[in-house]
Amino acid sequence: MAADGYRWIPDQHGAWAMLAVPFLVGTFLAPRPGPEHVLLLVGWLLGYAAVFHAQQWLRLRARGLRSAGRHGRPAAVLGGAAAAAGLPLVALNPWLLLAGTAAAPFVAVNTRYAVRGRERALVNGLVAVVPACGMLLVAARLGGADPGAVWRPALACLLYFxxxxxxxxxxxxxxxxxxxxxxxxxxxxxxxxxxxALSPWLALPFTACLVRAIALPGRGLKPPVVGAVELALSAALLTTLLTAF
Incomplete structure (x- = not known):
């Protein structure tokens, strides 16, 4: 694994902020963030990586390509590690099974797009945003918050991502x-x-988002620059949500 460890990490760089920001907001807006959140984060990230490799395995296998094999071992190992992190949480918090069930249809849609080789489709990207932002509600509930009390930051994350x-x-x-x-x-x-309307403070990062949507396309920016801008805006959103709510 050491020689090709980079292959185990999904190359969908834009996904990491979408995985992290809602989780962190839900965790730190909760009354009692604690060690269970560490397990949840580990299981969440490992689960994402396992699903990515499983989808790639299905996509390549559907085309009869031998390269599908390189995704089999990461899918199995990462999936097992995600289960090892998640099972103790589920044992203590059975409601997490309901959260997983709610996310399953979205994962199924993403898998269908992956098998068809259309991971980059607009609808596929939008579908992936929903369970990622739903993690805010899960993390908040795990920390003792009523999910109804954090719907506004969850909706803000959904609007942004x-x-x-x-x-x-x-x-x-x-x-x-x-x-x-x-x-x-x-x-x-x-x-x-x-x-x-959710919070006047959110006008700040969302105005920046509108400005970049108007001003940056067509300027020939390199992908690393595009990624850096998105990282900065994600950090601004995180800071604003933790401050405003």
Missing amino acids: AGTVPYVKTMIRERRSPAYRRGSIAYHAPALAAAS
């Missing part, structure tokens, strides 16, 4: 598409209004 899906496409894969650029701007404008 849903907007990253079309925006990033305007910067990379659909950078020559005026329709995608118009669609991205058309999303970010009402998202700013909706987020501001």
